[in-house]
Amino acid sequence: MAYSPCPNDTFTFHAWTHGLVPGAPGVEVRYADIDITNGLAEQGALDILKISYAALPWVLDEYALLPCGGALGRGCGPLVLTRDAAAPADLADRVVAVPSERSTAYLLFRLWAAKAVPGGVGEIRVLPFHEIMPAVRDGVVDAGLVIHEARFTFQEYGLTCLADMGEAWEADTGLPIPLGAIVARRSLDLPALAAAARASVEYAWADPAASRAYVQEHAQEMSATVQERHIGLYVNEFTRDLGEAGYAAVRGLLTRAADEGLVPGVAPELLAFPGR
Secondary structure, three states, rough: EEEEEOOHHHHHHHHHHHHOOOOOOOOOOOOOOHHHHHHHHHHHHOOOEEEEEHHHHOOOOOOOOOOOOOEEEEEOOOOOEOOOOOHHHHHHHOOOEEEOOOHEEEHHHHHHHHHHOOEEEEEEOOOOHHHHHHHHHHOOOOOEEEEOOOOHHHHHHEEEEEEEEHHHHHHHHHHOOOEEEEEOOOOOOOHHHHHHHHHHHHHHHHHHHHHHHHHHHHHOOHHHHHHHHHHHHOHHHHHHOOHHHHHHHHHHHHHHHOOOOOOOOOOOOHHHOOOO
């Protein structure tokens, strides 16, 4: 199983991966940023992965979307950051750093930029997530697309939020923002894996202190306050279960992106979960 070392993932999966969920399948954990896990899923390299919703169209033949453990929400979208306040049109012909070309953040950015940046940006440069804000601050790139805890820390780099991709998505669709998906091989016992993920979330909520050391171990450069805010924003009811609104958000994102020619089309039945 692969997921990121970010607090929302370590908080969510602590109970499962530490044998605290009775009857849950045992797993070995690999920690990797989303750009790596997207690639691993395309290679069919692991059994269970946290990936970008934007990467689903390329992996759904082999992997099923689990309804539990992922990241969706409201008010939690990616941000476009610059050194100075500017209008979206100022990104024309500029260099923008993104965390992955297959990330949901980048897909939301492309949908937004198609309307907000006439002529399009000049260059997209993929950088590891932790390098993006320093690169914007130091003038290596003109703007950066950031996710997760950067919502709480970008001011420390002297940066300005040019646009919030989540706000744009919610204003346009009324749907929550789909960010990270949990997928598992279709050959596995999918209901058992979904039950394990759901029970792990519920365990984490019932006893938040149990995972604290594990979360801190993998978020060493993040203050405890930022860790808590990160978890509070990204681990929510959609993490426990996508529900109808969550599935509608996923369908809406992939349908809109396919209509724009940004991703392959996805047959609706490939997003369905057994028993729902």
